[in-house]
Amino acid sequence: MRAGRRGKKWLWRWRANPLRRRDDVLEACLVLAVWALIAVGGTLAGVLTARAADDVFAQQRAEHTPVRAVLLTDAPRAVTKGYRALVKVRWTVADGSTRTGKTLVDGGRKAGSTLALWTDPQGNLTTQPPSRTDAAVEAGFLGAGSALAVTGMAFGAGGAARWWLDRRRIDQWGTEWDLVGPRWGHKTG
Numbered sequence: 001m002r003a004g005r006r007g008k009k010w011l012w013r014w015r016a017n018p019l020r021r022r023d024d025v026l027e028a029c030l031v032l033a034v035w036a037l038i039a040v041g042g043t044l045a046g047v048l049t050a051r052a053a054d055d056v057f058a059q060q061r062a063e064h065t066p067v068r069a070v071l072l073t074d075a076p077r078a079v080t081k082g083y084r085a086l087v088k089v090r091w092t093v094a095d096g097s098t099r100t101g102k103t104l105v106d107g108g109r110k111a112g113s114t115l116a117l118w119t120d121p122q123g124n125l126t127t128q129p130p131s132r133t134d135a136a137v138e139a140g141f142l143g144a145g146s147a148l149a150v151t152g153m154a155f156g157a158g159g160a161a162r163w164w165l166d167r168r169r170i171d172q173w174g175t176e177w178d179l180v181g182p183r184w185g186h187k188t189g
Helices: 022-065 134-186
Strands: 065-071 084-092 100-107 113-118
Touching: 022 134, 084 113
Parallel strands: none
Antiparallel strands: 065 084, 065 113, 084 100
16 A cells, blocks of 8 residues: 555545445535535624624714713712712704713712713714724624524534434344344354
């Protein structure tokens, strides 16, 4: 035997073989379908999810506007580092009307001080939209997560189908052995 010769044959499941069963061809088709679904479906799911997330983040950046708000009450002094208190604030929306609401601010801020907040198209307080960089990173993670989800589902479904085929083959071998086994009842020796 030559050194470095491969023990496996390429496309062995597709070759003509008198021992090849219908289940072997079915399993070969199943493996091919699972890998195609992983390659195409996973990629497609990842790209579509990333694009949809990026569109949502771009819409948020376009719709949310920054406003200057005035604290109406003092924020309690910070007890621990990073302490934030819920205080009442007032801001003016684009149409000129004044609104009031509550938001979290750093502890120790005095009434009358100003801060920047973000509002939605209706003038209600909202969170700051993600920057282009943060949105791209988050969209990438969401796309990768959906691609992995599709890949995991395809791999799991393929594994379950192969397990079912293995169980079926074992049952067939058992049935065949029940037919052939008694013919080998003679003793050796």
